[in-house]
Amino acid sequence: MTALAAIFHQAGSPFTFETVPVRELQEGETLVEVICCSLCRSDLHTQQGLRNEPSPTILGHEILGRVIESRAGMAVGTRVTWGIAASCGECYFCLKGIPQKCGELFKYGHMRVSDEEPLSGGLATHILLRKGTTILAVPDALSDEVGSLANCAMATASAVIRASGAAPGDVAVVMGAGILGVTACAMLHSRGCQVFIFDRVSASLPRASAFGAAAIADNEESLRSIAAEATSDRGADVCLELSGQLEGVGMALKLARTGGSVVLAGTTTPVGEVAVAPEQIVRRLLKIVGVHNYAPADLADGLEFLRGHHRAYPFQDLIGPIFPLTQVDAAFSAAGQSAGKRVMVRPNG
Ligand SMILES: [Zn+2]
Ligand SMILES: [Zn+2]
Missing domain, CATH: 3.40.50.720 (NAD(P)-binding Rossmann-like Domain)
Structure with a gap:
């Protein structure tokens, strides 16, 4: 099996598209098909050269997807959101109750792509969730787009x-x-x-x-x-x-x-x-x-708030234009001009 990924190299250069093999899952991992990924302001800042991330990388961390295969106990087909980062659970910071500052933190949408970790961001057809990632089912009442706001x-x-x-x-x-x-x-x-x-x-x-x-x-x-x-x-x-x-x-x-x-x-x-x-x-x-990053309980609280209040407040109005993965450059240009809206990419149509 393979996935298609939009690779970010450096500010000012267009994205390239690479077909990458999906590696076999290890214990604790989950393979997710990306339904939609919204472009957060930090993605935009990286693409504009206002902040530095290791590259080449797959940007995108505000994501909603569907479970394709799981060795972490998630049912296949479940629509899910997940924590912005995976933590080891064993280091000094994890044991001190701040897993968001884990010494081995693996932050989605912020990692250099490598042969071992080719699928670490939302701007790809698939993403591989590592062991130590909090994964939650998204309530049916939430649209894909509004649901994608949950994890950032x-x-x-x-x-x-x-x-x-x-x-x-x-x-x-x-x-x-x-x-x-x-x-x-x-x-x-x-x-x-x-x-x-x-x-x-x-x-x-x-x-x-x-x-x-x-x-x-x-x-x-x-x-x-x-x-x-x-x-x-x-x-x-x-x-x-x-x-x-x-x-x-x-x-x-x-x-x-x-x-x-x-x-x-x-x-x-x-x-x-x-x-x-x-x-x-x-x-x-x-x-x-x-406050930087967040703890697993905050994701659960954020999702619960969205479930209970997505109609009381106009979250749907925060959603901007939607692009296919192949138009990711256009999506970033649109994001630069869509202040106050989240531009979305739907990698699988
Ligand atoms: Zn963000
Ligand atoms: Zn840790």
Whole structure:
């Protein structure tokens, strides 16, 4: 058996297409036919040369597929989503409860292709899921496209909200109205928080109210006054930085109330440094937490949220144009011009 893969070499070069043999499964592995793969912003950044990944590689990690064969106990034919990375379960970090930082982490869509691991990303007809990957069945009610959002945007938003400790009645500020931002907004709203969302540029900002935002702001002054009014000047209970901008980090630190929490998850590439007054962190009892990748429980939570709320919030509106695998270059161009939407590739038609 063989698979067709779109290979990324370097920014500015077109993808090449390679037919690769599908190797025999080992214990714990699952072969999945890719139904659809959405182009996440980090894929776009790699393709544009804004971040470096080992190459050649098969990009794409926000994926939904169907089980073709499994030595991990998955039933053939099941429509599935899975964790963004496989962890060993035995190293120091795995044993410390942060498998997303495993020393042997195998992150889908981010690995150099090799003879042993030729199928590691979503931009291919098939992907081979390694031992140590959390695999979950996708509920029938979810469309392929919306279901594909589960394992990056939804799971990451779940991880961020878990880290924030947000509780019903809290006032939350979300920096960044991209797909991660509006997803986090919907999750907070569904648990009874009042959410304010900030973004200077995102095309998603106007629709954030449909994802539960009580107010939107495109400048710092207006965000400050909205938050001050809602909290009698106390500051927000929870501030989430999901924009990836240095400005968002600084504002999150300023807007959190005494004893509030600040979760940073947007800045996955270097953005410079932010001035912090240590005395402020001490006196305001601030809790500052970083979130990168996510734990298996976050994927389950994200999928469950999507199952229960995919009609309450307009997730279908986040889906952009859909391309076949052979038009992956066009898909990336479209993604560059489709701010606030997820462009999809359906490798098997
Ligand atoms: Zn992603
Ligand atoms: Zn490990």
